[in-house]
Amino acid sequence: xxxxxxxxxxxxxxxxxxxxxxxxxxxxxxxxxxxxxxxxxxxxxxxxxxxxxxxxxxxxxxxxxxxxxxxxxxxxxxxxxxxxxxxxxxxxxxxxxxxxxxxxxxxxxxxxxxxxxxxxxxxxxxxxxxxxxxxxxxxxxxxxxxxxxxxxxxxxxxxxxxxxxxxxxxxxxxxxxxxxxxxxxxxxxxxxxxxxxxxxxxxxxxxxxxxxxxxxxxxxxxxxxxxxxxxxxxxxxxxxxxxxxxxxxxxxxxxxxxxxxxxxxxxxxxxxxxxxxxxxxxxxxxxxxxxxxxxxxxxxxxxxxxxxxxxxxxxxxxxxxxxxxxxxxxxxxxxxxxxxxxxxxxxxxxxxxxxxxxxxxxxxxxxxxxxxxxxxxxxxxxxxxxxxxxxxxxxxxxxxxxxxxxxxxxxxxxxxxxxxxxxxxxxxxxxxxxxxxxxxxxxxxxxxxxxxxxxxxxxxxxxxxxxxxxxxxxxxxxxxxxxxxxxxxxxxxxxxxxxxxxxxxxxxx
Ligand code: HEM
Numbered sequence: 001x002x003x004x005x006x007x008x009x010x011x012x013x014x015x016x017x018x019x020x021x022x023x024x025x026x027x028x029x030x031x032x033x034x035x036x037x038x039x040x041x042x043x044x045x046x047x048x049x050x051x052x053x054x055x056x057x058x059x060x061x062x063x064x065x066x067x068x069x070x071x072x073x074x075x076x077x078x079x080x081x082x083x084x085x086x087x088x089x090x091x092x093x094x095x096x097x098x099x100x101x102x103x104x105x106x107x108x109x110x111x112x113x114x115x116x117x118x119x120x121x122x123x124x125x126x127x128x129x130x131x132x133x134x135x136x137x138x139x140x141x142x143x144x145x146x147x148x149x150x151x152x153x154x155x156x157x158x159x160x161x162x163x164x165x166x167x168x169x170x171x172x173x174x175x176x177x178x179x180x181x182x183x184x185x186x187x188x189x190x191x192x193x194x195x196x197x198x199x200x201x202x203x204x205x206x207x208x209x210x211x212x213x214x215x216x217x218x219x220x221x222x223x224x225x226x227x228x229x230x231x232x233x234x235x236x237x238x239x240x241x242x243x244x245x246x247x248x249x250x251x252x253x254x255x256x257x258x259x260x261x262x263x264x265x266x267x268x269x270x271x272x273x274x275x276x277x278x279x280x281x282x283x284x285x286x287x288x289x290x291x292x293x294x295x296x297x298x299x300x301x302x303x304x305x306x307x308x309x310x311x312x313x314x315x316x317x318x319x320x321x322x323x324x325x326x327x328x329x330x331x332x333x334x335x336x337x338x339x340x341x342x343x344x345x346x347x348x349x350x351x352x353x354x355x356x357x358x359x360x361x362x363x364x365x366x367x368x369x370x371x372x373x374x375x376x377x378x379x380x381x382x383x384x385x386x387x388x389x390x391x392x393x394x395x396x397x398x399x400x401x402x403x404x405x406x407x408x409x410x411x412x413x414x415x416x417x418x419x420x421x422x423x424x425x426x427x428x429x430x431x432x433x434x435x436x437x438x439x440x441x442x443x444x445x446x447x448x449x450x451x452x453x454x455x456x457x458x459x460x461x462x463x464x465x466x467x468x469x470x471x472x473x474x475x476x477x478x479x480x481x482x483x484x485x486x487x488x489x490x491x492x493x494x495x496x497x498x499x500x501x502x503x504x505x506x507x508x509x
Contacts, residue, residue, distance in 0.1 A: 037087070077416070128261070149291050170196060173465065181473065202315075330466075333470075
């Protein structure tokens with residue numbers, strides 16, 4: 001037999017066996033998916049779009065139509081109850097809105113963060129992104145070592161010392177707004193508060209002055225935007241990265257990740273040198289990041305990468321959320337003149353004609369605090385958190401076999417009539433100090449050991465910025481703009497909150 005015939009024969013055999021192997025693997029995988037369906041199908045849930053893809057086609061449709069995916073989850077919660085199932089390939093996630101289970105699971109260190117969800121943002125399109133930083137660390141010990149070191153940078157005594165920076169950065173915004181008021185141009189409030197919150201976190205966490213309002217061409221705000229977009233696309237649409245139409249976007253996102261991590265490496269090196277030269281360095285987040293790395297190094301872990309993970313974590317978590325809260329608050333105040341009037345009266349009473357907000361003022365701004373809390377009820381910027389179920393458990397009477405993840409969303413529970421009467425009405429009275437506290441149905445900062453480390457920091461910052469703004473300016477929303485939410489990984493106002501502003505008649509500045 002000629003050589004080419006032997007080769008042709010073997011090629012035919014090999015192709016045949018390969019196809020058989022692929023076919024058997026495919027059937028095996030389908031059987032596994034079927035087995036998973038059998039295991040969890042006693043839990044109610046919307047019909048799957050597809051046996052293998054589960055609910056992925058619905059997620060893709062929602063994303064392509066630019067809707068907030070959590071509105072779909074809310075509809076499903078109303079229809080299928082306090083615990084329902086979502087399938088994607090062989091994985092199952094449960095969406096839980098029952099307060100008792102929320103309390104039990106989120107408050108307990110026993111339930112770790114969902115490794116599948118958080119590992120997906122360990123890397124972003126092949127580049128290390130949030131890695132093993134504070135938000136994404138799943139292993140309890142790795143997380144705890146970091147949190148223990150970081151906690152003092154968020155103690156009330158340390159935060160008190162940040163009031164000057166909050167005031168100073170807010171003052172830059174006020175000066176910028178003064179020009180806008182004089183020139184009678186339109187203010188995109190979201191864009192501007194975004195600059196302020198990024199300035200604040202860079203100054204207090206890393207000791208760096210960005211002064212973004214004076215440098216509108218800075219690449220950082222856009223890099224954060226791109227990273228958030230990439231994160232959410234990759235989590236909700238596993239096909240996004242593979243589509244040739246998205247190649248350009250993926251490259252842009254990779255460049256954004258590189259920019260954040262190389263900036264982190266540069267700033268960390270500068271600080272390390274300052275420490276080596278025995279210079280006087282602040283006890284800020286960057287110093288804690290260096291300390292965390294030393295601690296992890298003692299355990300032989302990959303300390304350099306974890307430092308960069310935490311740099312990126314604080315760069316993003318420390319900025320985007322507070323900016324969204326502030327711009328949604330301004331949007332709602334603009335829509336509710338009575339609430340705006342009352343908030344301004346309180347600001348005038350507490351601050352009078354004084355320029356800077358003092359730490360002692362913060363506790364007196366009761367109604368403004370209610371406004372900020374109500375804003376987070378309707379618009380929680382970091383919408384959800386998920387936990388992994390390691391052992392069989394029971395939720396709302398349903399047996400939940402181990403090996404699935406549970407999604408908790410403050411967006412869903414905060415918009416349910418069951419927990420908040422007339423839920424879509426913006427009503428700060430819900431958070432009146434004498435009103436009963438929502439029972440595990442309102443948790444914009446998450447709950448328990450993995451709750452937000454920056455909660456107090458962010459609310460101090462938000463109060464200073466909002467107070468100064470209301471003290472100095474009258475504003476109205478530009479007519480015709482949308483009040484919709486844009487879901488970009490965190491929630492933000494779609495329109496950017498466009499305002500016309502003018503000096504308050506009473507303002508002496
Ligand atoms: C309105 C502002 C903010 C909101 C609504 C918010 C919300 C949240 C939520 C929901 C989580 C849990 C995330 C998860 O489980 O995956 C979280 C975690 C975290 N946040 Fe915030 N956040 C805000 C501001 C900040 C700020 C200003 C900082 C830093 C200065 C910060 C730092 C963190 C950190 C480090 C974690 C991880 C905590 C841990 O697991 O130990 N956040 N935040």
